[in-house]
Amino acid sequence: MTIPADEKPGARIGVSVALEGRAYDIHIGRHLLCEAAGLIGDLAPGAKVALVTDGTVAALHAPALEASLHQAGIASTRMVIPPGEASKSFGQLAALCDELLAAKIERNDIVVALGGGVVGDLTGFAAAILRRGVRFVQIPTSLLAQVDSSVGGKTGINSSHGKNLIGAFHQPALVIADTALLDTLSEREFKAGYAEVVKYGLIDDPGFFDWCEANWSRIIAGGPERDHAVAVACRAKAAIVARDEREEGDRALLNLGHTFAHALERLTGYDSRRLVHGEAVAIGLALAFRFSQRLGLCPGQDAVRVARHLDAVGLPSRLRQVPGGTGSADEIVAAMAQDKKVKRGVLTFILARGIGRSFIAPGVAAEEVRAFVADELAAG
Amino acid sequence: MTIPADEKPGARIGVSVALEGRAYDIHIGRHLLCEAAGLIGDLAPGAKVALVTDGTVAALHAPALEASLHQAGIASTRMVIPPGEASKSFGQLAALCDELLAAKIERNDIVVALGGGVVGDLTGFAAAILRRGVRFVQIPTSLLAQVDSSVGGKTGINSSHGKNLIGAFHQPALVIADTALLDTLSEREFKAGYAEVVKYGLIDDPGFFDWCEANWSRIIAGGPERDHAVAVACRAKAAIVARDEREEGDRALLNLGHTFAHALERLTGYDSRRLVHGEAVAIGLALAFRFSQRLGLCPGQDAVRVARHLDAVGLPSRLRQVPGGTGSADEIVAAMAQDKKVKRGVLTFILARGIGRSFIAPGVAAEEVRAFVADELAAG
Known part of the structure; x- marks a missing residue:
């Protein structure tokens, strides 16, 4: 590209x-x-x-x-x-x-x-x-x-x-x-925003993810790659918003990584010294792919590739990277259940069949999420 | 009817x-x-x-x-x-x-x-x-x-x-x-609501105003006339809302009497012991017709008929009927100028060419309003 x-x-x-x-x-x-x-x-x-x-x-x-x-x-x-x-x-x-x-x-x-x-x-x-x-x-x-x-x-x-x-x-x-x-912007703040850039590749644009892997340092440096990355992200978001302004369908794809992210932000008291939104999203993206892998939906190599790219950029990809910790698996699941994407108590997740192949999964069992989070915490 | x-x-x-x-x-x-x-x-x-x-x-x-x-x-x-x-x-x-x-x-x-x-x-x-x-x-x-x-x-x-x-x-x-x-409802509260009922006749339905003059006591008593009055009002409002939901045009007609009314409510501190919204609207309706008469738009007999009907029902129709007074003409005009129907400092009024013949008048000079209000106050 x-x-x-x-x-x-x-x-x-x-x-x-x-x-x-x-x-x-x-x-x-x-x-x-x-x-x-x-x-x-x-x-x-x-x-x-x-x-x-x-x-x-x-x-x-x-x-x-x-x-x-x-x-x-x-x-x-x-x-x-x-x-x-x-x-x-x-x-x-x-x-x-x-x-x-x-x-x-x-x-x-x-x-x-x-x-x-x-x-x-x-x-x-x-x-x-x-x-x-x-x-x-x-x-x-x-x-x-x-x-x-x-x-x-x-x-x-x-x-x-x-x-x-x-x-x-x-x-x-x-x-x-x-x-x-x-x-x-500080480097930390810029990188946090970058998590939302790379998200558009993960949602439905594998070619853009490839390009991000090759060009992320130029996006940070501020060349025409930065403008291009902003434009690709805005175009992707504009297309989704135009077909589903009020999030009655497709727009929920933009929440890839966000159900985890919002829970982490909540559990860290929205304290930007510990975690800013983009960092929470980075961890959420990696978790969404590993959770998809665990559910047998996503190839392990794609989940690894997502985490490896976030690591390369200098973004967190694991729960243990949250300064001061996140609380227990039960606390994380409880924090997720208060998210507004909950319909009558059932959790809706954005999962992925691979990089650029995300989809809306309504009706994910809370117990499934809890077990996954518990294993993530145990893995350290 | x-x-x-x-x-x-x-x-x-x-x-x-x-x-x-x-x-x-x-x-x-x-x-x-x-x-x-x-x-x-x-x-x-x-x-x-x-x-x-x-x-x-x-x-x-x-x-x-x-x-x-x-x-x-x-x-x-x-x-x-x-x-x-x-x-x-x-x-x-x-x-x-x-x-x-x-x-x-x-x-x-x-x-x-x-x-x-x-x-x-x-x-x-x-x-x-x-x-x-x-x-x-x-x-x-x-x-x-x-x-x-x-x-x-x-x-x-x-x-x-x-x-x-x-x-x-x-x-x-x-x-x-x-x-x-x-x-x-108390009689006072019911009558206050009646001001909004009769408003629909004054806006664009002179036949309904005639019917109100003949039937107002039965509307209060609670017979089928009450249901009919509510239905006529709802139908009139529904029709206006359907063609102009966001008040970019016609819907402003529903504000007949309300520019004065909001100013009076503001000047009485939204104190329901002194004035409730419907009473303020009743005075506002009478004022809108007398102001229209003064501008040479509305026959004097129509303005008199509006006030006479409000008097018969037991609603106020004059500034002096506001318990505790309203303040000066300048204060009333200043209170009107903070209304949200103000566009770049120019007052928009709903005026009438007669009963059932109201229209939107953008660009009414504040001085014109002030002089009218001053005369109303002087008349006592």
Whole structure:
């Protein structure tokens, strides 16, 4: 697989999300932030902008965006939330809605989310419920957000009962993925996002997985391979979202690795010092393949290859790699059972018949999962 | 106008809300509460029910509904919120979502709102955002809720900046309007709901307004006229909602009287001892017609006839009838400007060229409104 000609350095890649009546474009490329004002102005002439970001991102990227908005004659107000998963709470949601109302953001105005997944999820949800829905624009600043959370319209907050249990489907009106913004990420944060990139190969694109094995270090380094990887991921997600916006079918495939991941995040108290989402997903992907192997569905060599690639990149692939431990098999299964993909007590899993051959398996017995997890813990 | 044969005593009236993919039925009639379990069971076989109600309604009607659910083999959990507008808050929303999650309400289960507008608005909103959307059933127990808030999918909570500024469009899966439940309402509460009934005549159905003038006391007394009035109102609302679910056009007609009403509610601190929503709407309707008259749009005799009918029923029609007063004209206009129907600072009003001839008037000058309100206040 080689990078297409129109993705050579400096090119802007466009991906469309084909939702009837609410179609939108994802723009991917280096240094797009300085073009954001033009794109927003085209979308909503005369609108005001509420720019929501977190303290970390504000310092790095907000001034450039604000300068370009100002130059384009677009009025903007900055709203800053604390960085970190704890901001996906009812308290922050209420405070942000109040701030948006105080700034007199009306139905024709635009709410911009400049940040990672936390900023995007909280801001998108606030936009969904403010005056029963105002348009919002995603400018994701983490790899995870560029390839996953900013696309597809899932917004929400966490509950003490689990992650993302409160939220809305609210599609953005525009997504701007400036891949140069990722240069400021720590190596750990970049790699965590990479777990969501490689997931698209594992779901249904074995050729992309091959390409990732050969090119992962160039994706991290920031060449055109990075833009290509973001574009492949966004295209894959856009295609799935267009055919199943509300996760009544196929969209659940995007949860490959996530049933385990959410349980691990829950058991580590959403503490990013111990485990960030992408790391939990990496372990979840490896577990999903080993669990599939155990069930006689997936060749052992594919499960080994998945784990080996994650190891090579420097991502975790085993429960023992969770700092401070995960709790017992029973605790892990109990944490999974609170996931919102549970229908009347039966666990739904994404399993795989091999790399690029994942499928939705409703009705996996909790006991089967418990026994597998117990063996994983015993193996150390 | 006479009552149709299929609305004779004991008949059940059905009204369909024709929304593509989310069409639903409104069932209207006396003593339908004991049939609710059957209707819910047909809708969602095997589902659990979360029954949300307030303290007042729980004592009156919850046991009958629970008994019928139990008899039909449907598991239910009761959740009780405090009665009153103050429950439409982020705090109550968070608490209710938490209770629904603790009861393990999943995507296939049903949330039932048994109560008036507050219960319906809060519960519908919680259902909209719980796991990004679970189905809910409205069993409205006030006249106001039966003819207005339970139909059309507007759900939400209040903000310190105004009423219903945070919310979602989330259509119920079923509405059961048991008109016998209205027998327990106080006269004041019933009459307040009647303001929303007569509104449908004023919007676009002058024949219905004539009929209301002749039959209002029988609507209050609870004969077949009551069921007919509820059915006419629901049909009118269903037709408007079906052609404009998200209030991008026509649906705004339902706000006749409401721009004034929301301002009055805001200025009286949502204190139901001073003013309930329907009373504010009654004053708002009379003001909308007198304002239309002042602008040279509406014959004076129609404005007089509207106020005279409200007076006959025992509803307020003048600002001076607000206990404790409303504040100055400037304060009233400022309170209106925070309404969510404001687009970039310009006031949108529903005005009328006569009874049954209302229309949307965007771009009404605030100064025009202020002068009118000042004269109304001076007239006493």
